[in-house]
Amino acid sequence: MTAAAQWSSAQSSSAQRGLGWALLAVVALTMVGTADLDTGYNFDQQRILQFHRDTVRELRWTQPDHTWNGIVYLPGLAVSLGYLAPELPQVISELAHGPRVPLSSANSPTLAAWQEDMYRRIGSERFKIEMRAVYLAFALPVLLWIFLAVLRLYPGRYLAAAAAAGFIGLSWEFTMHTRWTELDPTMTMFVALALYLMTCALTARTRGGGLATALGLGAAVGCVLGCKVSGVWLVVPATIALFQIRFWRGLRDRLTLMGAFWLALLMVYGAVSPDSWIDPLGVLNHGFFQIADYRSIGEEYPAYVSPPFGHFARICRWLFTVQPSSVPAFAVGLSLISAVGAYALVRSRRRAALTLGVYPLMLMFFMSRLPLFQLRNYLQLIPFVALAFGAGLIWLWARLPRAWMRTALAAAVTLVLAFNAGWLAHVQHSMQSTTRETIHAEVRGYIETTDHDLLVSPRAYTTMREALDARFECARRPPSSEPALESPEVLMYYMDHSPWRWRIAVPGLAIRWFAPLELDHDWLTLWKGKIEQHRFVLLTEERAVDMTVPVHVFYRCHRR
Amino acid sequence: MRLVEHLRLGEAAAVAASVDPVARASAREGLADSEAASASAETLWAAGRVALGLGRALDGLRAALDAARAISPDATLEERLARAGLDATARARVAAAAGALEAPAPASDGAVGALHGAQFVAAQEASDTLRRALAPRLLDEVGLGRLRRARLATALAVVVGVALLALWPTLFPAPRIDVRASAYRVNDTVETWPPENAVDRDETTYWHLPPGEAGWIELELTPPRHVSALRIMNAHDNHVRDPHRADRRPFHQASREIRVHAFADGQRVAEVDATLEPITDWTRVTIPLGGADGDGGGLDDVERIRIEIRSFYEEGGGLAEIEVLE
DSSP: HHHHHHHHHHHHHHHHHHHHHHHHHHHHHHHHOOOOOOOBOTTTTTHHHHHHHHHHTTTTOOOOOOOOGGGGGHHHHHHHHHGGGGGGGHHHHHHHHHHHTOOOOOGGGGHHHHHHHHHHHTTSSSHHHHHHHHHHHTTTTHHHHHHHHHHSTTOOOOHHHHHHHHHTTTTTHHHHHTTTSSSSHHHEEEEEEEEHHHHHHHTTTTTHHHHHHHHHHHHHHHHHHHHHGGGGGGGGHHHHHOOOOOOOOSSSHHHHHHHHHHHHHHHHHHHHTTHHSSHHHHHHHHHHHHHHHHHHHOOTTTBBOOOHHHHHHHHHHIIIITTTSSSSSHHHHHHHHHHHHHHHHHHHHHHHHHHHHHHHHHHHHHHHTBBBOOOGGGGGHHHHHHHHHHHHHHHHHOOOHHHHHHHHHHHHHHHHHHHHHHHHHHHHHHHOOHHHHHHHHHHHHHHOOOOOOOOOOHHHHHHHHHHHHHEEEEEEEOOGOOOOOOSSSEEEEEEGSSGGSSSOTTTOOOOOEEEEOSOOTTTSOOOOOSSSGGGGGEEHHHHHHTTTTGGSSSEEEEOO | OOHHHHHHHHHHHHHHHOHHHHHHHHHHHHHHHHHHHHHHHHHHTTOOHHHHHHHHHHHHHHHHHHHHTTTTTSOOOOHHHHHHTOOHHHHHHHHHHHHHGGGGGOOOOOOOOOHHHHHHHHHHHHHHHHHHHHHHHOOOOOHHHHHHHHHHHHHHHHHEEEEEHHHHHHHSSEEEEEESSSSEEEETTEEOOOOGGSSSSSSOOOOEOOTTEEOOOOOOOOOOOOOOEEEEEEEETTTTOOOTOOTTTOOEEEEEEEEEEEEEEEEEEEEEEEOOOOOSSSSOEEEETTTTTTTTEEEEEEEEEEEOOOOOOEEEEEEEEEEOOO
């Protein structure tokens, strides 16, 4: 290589570093900038709000009734304390001069005023949105951890690291969860932090660095456990990673590392989940109840899947054909690169592959044994797939024989990730602009152009009567008394069927949803959101019958 | 001062002017070698080939030190590093890493000990420090000019970006509606129905007046704007049968007779009476605001709208949604 070429190569590596960080910033800005937090009602939210009301009323900092580990409690607490912060000096002064009964609003008019103000705030949509902003902020560092983890295993590969961060940060399936009052994206962030620290352990350079990694890993696993007990499996790969830290190989050294790891884990877990030491039996009892609850659901439950193979297949289907992109072909393409990355890791970084692969495999194995499929439990698998995606890009880049092939790979990945970013912006626009009127207009547009006969629910018929009567002859007659419908589709309000009879996480459940893109309705059918009462759904007749939709009482509409 | 020097590159230009062009080319080659060696050292270390990685890290440092020789061939290492622009701490760090170059390198991965790990980190950091300091000092005039422009452009972009972010809300204020009410319903001190719920675009949240009371809700429009009508959804509990909504309880509050007052420039410019019906679906009522003469053409520069709830159905008044139509 000539001096000029070497110089140019050195310059380009520096440029790649700058570009990599800039792209990471672009991904982060896209993730935050396209996040519409005003998503209406979401699962579990009411319970969390109730806790915060109790917190304000009773001036306590733990959950009144243990339901989740403690981190779920922090975003709302942060918002409440944020409102208290400006008043804090006055509150302290009033309490200090009052009778010696601490933390009673009776002794502090300012505290009492804050309580009253907070009752009002907690009852408003504004508080929910502010709380969701904190949840989003908690989830955001996942991008950084993935970026750094790829760089740790493949130093200097900034663009691949940025692409791996883009894989998760531009994934609709991931980002839609970050906008809710939902703990799993936060847990995913801590899992990604643990993943990064495991790569640090595998590539440690100094003894001091090894010890710091053990402490950090303990803290990260403590935070994962502070989110959900199911994170306990992370202890296994963390321990394996600790045993591989260079320069800490003797028995005494390893015991020291393990001691540091467990000390950090217990201290952090205790700090973020105080219920666990204030009421350990209650927490344990709740944990066992939760496991029993997950195991006990029957086939009639909307989230039922047949364990273990049906459940496992459903996880894989979502993870590899749905999660990476809203276009299945793109999703599969990105997943193929991840598969190549997994192969490359096993091939050339066997220790790293085996260590990092333990957690996702254990999680999938144990979760597959349950009959309950809850999508959010699998968000924590995405960082591992993203890391494999980065590894796959690097492997392919190094092995594609011709320059045009490498250019094509880079262009294809860039285009798909740009499409994903564009999709997030489209989703945001859909959430902000969809109203009852726009939904009705969309449904009317469908009615005016469809080539299918229709089965229409009575309420949907009432709303769409004019459009339907213009093109169809509709009547509520027994099917036997008239000619058969020609390839009929079922048009109905989502709320025309009992929520408990919908199936969730069914790929291709509906032909089409007429609703804001608050989420992927096929996979999270029972979502309430903001204008659930106006949501229309279009199904095949077979699917409708399968879900016990009472199509026999629907209007039968023949095209004129 | 360091920022100014970073942009002006005065010291770098002075050093660069004194470097012989042939030596400059050779030194740049040395820097490129150093960069490549350091990068491969990182990759080898990350892949577990630590002995090779350490060797490449030391090669990288050697190449960077050789490159430094070009800017002052006859000086001592300390002087050379000072001329490269390193401060005392950085000079000491690089000198310490350079001093360890003579130690025998481990032959295999198994022979790599904790001290070697520290040596790897020190060598990589020293190489990086030296490369960053030397790079501008090994540019010719054209290169220096280009670097200067690039740094100035970056600084300018950052300043403009930060200024835009800071000034954006002032320059382009987003239309806002602030809301307040004469009172709102509070139930056993934990459930509330605050006025914000009437302008949150959510049809299933409400502002409720305390039971049995008349009262008002007021919208403050920033900036003042043209308003043609209000679209109002009365309080309702249409969704109370939904088994999935744990927060939904039946209530019996809805507004009946309302009076809308619109204000512009501190003066009341419209007063419209309307009667709302209790709703069983999701109906909204449009109330045109046509000014004092009721011409229906809308009002300009409306800054405040007050909706007075004068009577109610059953237990009290309330509204689910208020839309301001422009």
